[in-house]
Amino acid sequence: MRAVGLAPWGLPALGVALIVWAALNDTRLALILGVWFGAWALNAYLSERARSPGARLVVPLIFGVTLLALWEMAVQLYDISFVILPAPSAIWARMITETATLWADFQQTILKGALAGYAMGCGAAFLTALAVDRSTFLQRGLLPVGNFIAALPIVGTAPIFVMWFGFGWQSKSAVVVAMVFFPMLVNCVQGLKASEVMQRDLMRTYAASYPQTLIKLRLPTALPFIFNGLKICTTLALIGAIVAEFFGSPTVGMGFRIKIEMGRLAMDMVWAEIAVAALAGSLFYGIVALIERKTTFWHPAQRRG
Amino acid sequence: MSVAASIDNATPALFAALRRIVGGALPVLAIVTLIVAIWYLAAIGMNRAWTLDQAQRTGVALSQAEVIADTMSQERPVLPAPHQVAAEIWNTTIGEPILRERRGQMQGNPRNLIFHAYHTLWPTILGFAIGGFLGVLLAVGIVHSRAMDMSVMPWAIASQTIPILAIAPIIVVVVSNLPALNAAVDQGWISDDTKLLVPKALISSYLSFFPVVVGMVAGLRSPQASDLDLMRTYSASRSQTFWKLRLPAAVPFLFTSLKVSIAAALVGTIVAELPTGARFGLGARLLTGSYYGQTIQIWSALFMAAICAAALVMILGALERVVLKRMGARA
Numbered sequence: 001m002r003a004v005g006l007a008p009w010g011l012p013a014l015g016v017a018l019i020v021w022a023a024l025n026d027t028r029l030a031l032i033l034g035v036w037f038g039a040w041a042l043n044a045y046l047s048e049r050a051r052s053p054g055a056r057l058v059v060p061l062i063f064g065v066t067l068l069a070l071w072e073m074a075v076q077l078y079d080i081s082f083v084i085l086p087a088p089s090a091i092w093a094r095m096i097t098e099t100a101t102l103w104a105d106f107q108q109t110i111l112k113g114a115l116a117g118y119a120m121g122c123g124a125a126f127l128t129a130l131a132v133d134r135s136t137f138l139q140r141g142l143l144p145v146g147n148f149i150a151a152l153p154i155v156g157t158a159p160i161f162v163m164w165f166g167f168g169w170q171s172k173s174a175v176v177v178a179m180v181f182f183p184m185l186v187n188c189v190q191g192l193k194a195s196e197v198m199q200r201d202l203m204r205t206y207a208a209s210y211p212q213t214l215i216k217l218r219l220p221t222a223l224p225f226i227f228n229g230l231k232i233c234t235t236l237a238l239i240g241a242i243v244a245e246f247f248g249s250p251t252v253g254m255g256f257r258i259k260i261e262m263g264r265l266a267m268d269m270v271w272a273e274i275a276v277a278a279l280a281g282s283l284f285y286g287i288v289a290l291i292e293r294k295t296t297f298w299h300p301a302q303r304r305g
Numbered sequence: 306m307s308v309a310a311s312i313d314n315a316t317p318a319l320f321a322a323l324r325r326i327v328g329g330a331l332p333v334l335a336i337v338t339l340i341v342a343i344w345y346l347a348a349i350g351m352n353r354a355w356t357l358d359q360a361q362r363t364g365v366a367l368s369q370a371e372v373i374a375d376t377m378s379q380e381r382p383v384l385p386a387p388h389q390v391a392a393e394i395w396n397t398t399i400g401e402p403i404l405r406e407r408r409g410q411m412q413g414n415p416r417n418l419i420f421h422a423y424h425t426l427w428p429t430i431l432g433f434a435i436g437g438f439l440g441v442l443l444a445v446g447i448v449h450s451r452a453m454d455m456s457v458m459p460w461a462i463a464s465q466t467i468p469i470l471a472i473a474p475i476i477v478v479v480v481s482n483l484p485a486l487n488a489a490v491d492q493g494w495i496s497d498d499t500k501l502l503v504p505k506a507l508i509s510s511y512l513s514f515f516p517v518v519v520g521m522v523a524g525l526r527s528p529q530a531s532d533l534d535l536m537r538t539y540s541a542s543r544s545q546t547f548w549k550l551r552l553p554a555a556v557p558f559l560f561t562s563l564k565v566s567i568a569a570a571l572v573g574t575i576v577a578e579l580p581t582g583a584r585f586g587l588g589a590r591l592l593t594g595s596y597y598g599q600t601i602q603i604w605s606a607l608f609m610a611a612i613c614a615a616a617l618v619m620i621l622g623a624l625e626r627v628v629l630k631r632m633g634a635r636a
Contacts, residue, residue, distance in 0.1 A: 044452040056455065063456035084479050141332030145340070152614055153572045156587075156607045159595030164351075164383065235465050239576075246579055247595055262474045274472060281466025 012041065028077040032070055039066035086268045091275060094268040101257070102276050109254040110280050112169035113241035117176025122184045122233055124177070126226070129188030130214075139189060146189070150182040158244040167248045176240040180233040187232075191225025192218055224299050227292040234284045238277060344387055351383040352376035385601045393605040394418065415585060418609050424585040425574050426613060428502050432509030433570040437563060439510065440517025447518070448525040448551070449543070458522075465515050473508050473577045480504040505583070509573030513566040520562025524555025556632065560625035567617045575610060587613075 015037040023030035043059050068088050074080065075087040082090070095102065132138045158175045165171035195218050203213045245255025254273050261269040356375045360367045367375070377386040385393075397418040405414040413420040443461070446453045480486065480503055489495050528550050536546045578588025587610045594603035 040452070043456050044450075047452040047455045059452070059455040060459040064460060067460075081482075084482050137332050138336070139332075141334075141336035144333050145336045148615065152568075152611045153575050153607075155572060155576055156591050156603075156610055159591055159603055160600065163595070163598070163600070238466065239469060243576060243579070247592075258474070267475070267478075270475065274467060274475075278463065278467040282463045285462070285466055 012037075015040075031077065032073050035069060035073065036066065039063070039069075083265050083267055086271055090268045091271040095272045095275065098269065098272060102272060104252050105254045105257050105273065106276055106280065108169060108250070108252045109172070109241050109245065110238070110284075113172030113244070113253070114176055114237040116169070117173035117241065118180060118233060118237040120173065121177035121180035121237075122230060125181050125184035125229075126188050129185055129192060132189060133192045139193075143186065143189060146182045146186040150186055154179045154182075155240065155243050158240070159247045162244060162247040167250055171248075172241045172244040172253075175244040176237045179236045179240040183232050183236065184229040187225045187229030188222065191222030191229075194218075194225060195221040223292075223296045227288065227296065230288050231285060231292070234288055235281060238281050238284070242277065341387055344384075345377075348382065348384045348386045349373055349376045352379055355379065355383065381598050381600055383600070385604050389601055390604045390608060393601045394608060397605060413585070418590070418605065421585055421587050421590050421606070422609050422613055424583075424589075425571070425578070425587045425610070428505035428577070429509055429567070429570045429574045429613075429617070431502065431506035432511075432573060433513050433567050434510075435506065436510035436513030436570060437517050437566060440514040440562075440566070441521055441559070443514070443518050444521030444525060445547075447522050449547075461515060461518055464511075469508060469512055469573060469576055472511075473504075473579070476508055476511075477504040477577075480507060501583075505574050505577045505586075508577035509570040512573035513570035516562045516565040516569060517559070520558045520565075521555055524558025525551045527558065528554045553632065557625075557629065560621065560628070564618050564621050564625075567621060568614050571610065571614050571617065 015033075019030050019033050019037065022033050039062055043062055046055050046062070047059050071085075072087050072089060075085060132142055155175075157178050161174040161178070162171045165174050199217055199221075200213065203217050208216070242255040242258075245253045246259060249256040254277055258270050258273050261267075261273070353372065353376055356367070356372055356379070360372075376382070377389065379385075382389070397416065401417040402414055403417050403419055405412065413423070415421070443457065447458060448454075481500070486495075486500060486503065490500050525547075532550060532554075533546070536550055541549070574586070575588040575591070577583075578586040579592055583589040587606050590606040591603055594600070594606060
């Protein structure tokens with residue numbers, strides 16, 4: 001007996017019924033629903049039939065384009081006020097005309113603030129993990145404390161760091177360092193513990209020294225954990241750098257621009273900055289994930305097929 | 306059995322328990338002591354310049370001990386000493402009434418830190434509930450539909466790369482202009498205060514849904530192939546497999562991700578208070594502290610946020626232990 005099951009044709013039938021119902025009441029809604037279900041049906045078909053790596057790229061792409069199309073349609077058809085939600089086409093137009101400003105903001109916030117802080121914070125966490133690794137006592141103390149601090153709203157330290165390091169990118173980097181340090185540290189410490197006793201014993205029977213064991217056994221087994229930390233930290237770094245700009249910044253930077261344009265109700269510019277931030281964030285995450293796939297190809301989570 | 310004998314029998318167990326507590330707490334205590342010690346040293350180092358500067362201006366020669374004492378009792382230090390922050394937290398929680406009389410009625414006292422924490426906690430819990438529910442729903446869809454797995458999952462990851470603070474002001478503008486919400490206020494279903502709470506809750510749910518999706522997808526997929534095969538030999542339907550195998554297997558994963566998620570929800574609420582001109586809440590307290598250079602106030606708000614985060618995570622941890630015990634897991 002199937003309790004909540006639906007027949008294979010159940011969902012499409014439900015969709016068609018919904019569109020017909022909408023068409024009787026509001027043609028605009030019917031149009032939007034029609035595009036949605038059409039794209040969804042295409043995706044359902046593609047994901048069931050085509051199992052090539054191409055489909056892996058096309059299916060999410062169709063989904064994203066559909067969302068954008070729905071957004072545009074909703075804004076155009078329902079005449080949504082520009083102040084509330086500008087259409088994607090308007091945002092795109094703004095991105096084309098304001099490329100120079102966007103690029104300057106990107107340089108200030110992402111390339112200087114976020115990346116510098118990310119490199120320093122993750123590097124320092126890794127070195128600390130190596131130092132702590134030799135003492136089980138410190139490890140046992142540091143893991144709970146580190147986990148606790150990693151769960152705290154560290155973003156709140158932003159005003160403090162802006163006071164300490166001034167309005168330049170240095171204070172943004174400092175916030176990023178504070179945000180990424182503990183998540184990275186916890187992951188590194190856990191990763192360094194990941195090799196099995198048998199494997200370490202084997203290294204000992206080879207009379208391997210501490211650096212040899214570290215480089216040949218323990219660092220490779222730690223890599224999945226380290227990359228997990230690095231991936232979490234990409235998002236944290238961007239958030240930290242942008243949030244810190246709200247507490248004081250030079251007259252350039254993504255957070256600064258959002259704050260100013262928001263006050264002038266230039267919502268298309270605000271959205272343009274968000275689009276840049278999202279692209280930068282996805283790219284940043286993607287690059288780290290790509291490096292992970294190249295370096296930890298042996299790990300079960302990375303094996304395909 | 307005599308009392309003495311029973312104590313005698315209990316002693317080894319007692320010692321084992323004691324050793325476990327000391328063995329677990331001692332390293333943690335050592336690290337915390339280390340951090341506090343570093344903090345004090347940093348406070349002395351960072352506040353020294355101001356103390357020496359003041360002393361030079363007034364022409365007073367200070368001894369080393371006097372300089373150190375002064376670095377720990379400034380009104381607006383660069384880095385407040387731990388005991389200053391502790392005193393501030395004490396004064397603004399126990400030392401201030403939570404309610405005060407204003408314009409003839411009792412209202413929350415904005416000088417009380419608990420009042421601000423309350424204004425941050427409600428949206429956090431609401432946002433966590435919304436985010437957790439959506440996260441579980443999405444995960445169930447992703448596990449059962451290949452199309453959803455392939456189209457939604459990459460965008461769920463991409464959604465988290467959008468810096469939340471950037472969209473916070475937009476969400477506030479959009480939500481406060483929603484016709485449905487305004488109608489609800491006009492009808493008297495919700496108060497104006499509740500309306501202000503909605504955008505904060507939405508922003509925190511945006512941050513909190515993602516860990517739940519990831520954890521729940523992993524959990525629902527955690528049953529081994531042999532378990533799933535067994536369900537197939539029972540000719541169990543998809544919904545039976547879901548309720549009897551996948552969901553129970555996912556519960557430990559769910560709790561782990563809920564703990565991450567509620568901490569994220571708190572961050573979301575605090576961040577949401579920054580650009581939206583909120584007057585109450587821990588984020589608002591941080592902002593006013595930074596405007597007026599009240600470093601002690603900033604640090605006390607920060608620690609209040611930390612206490613809230615710890616309390617929320619601990620409550621979930623207790624719930625986790627109860628639920629897992631009920632489900633028959635070994636502690």
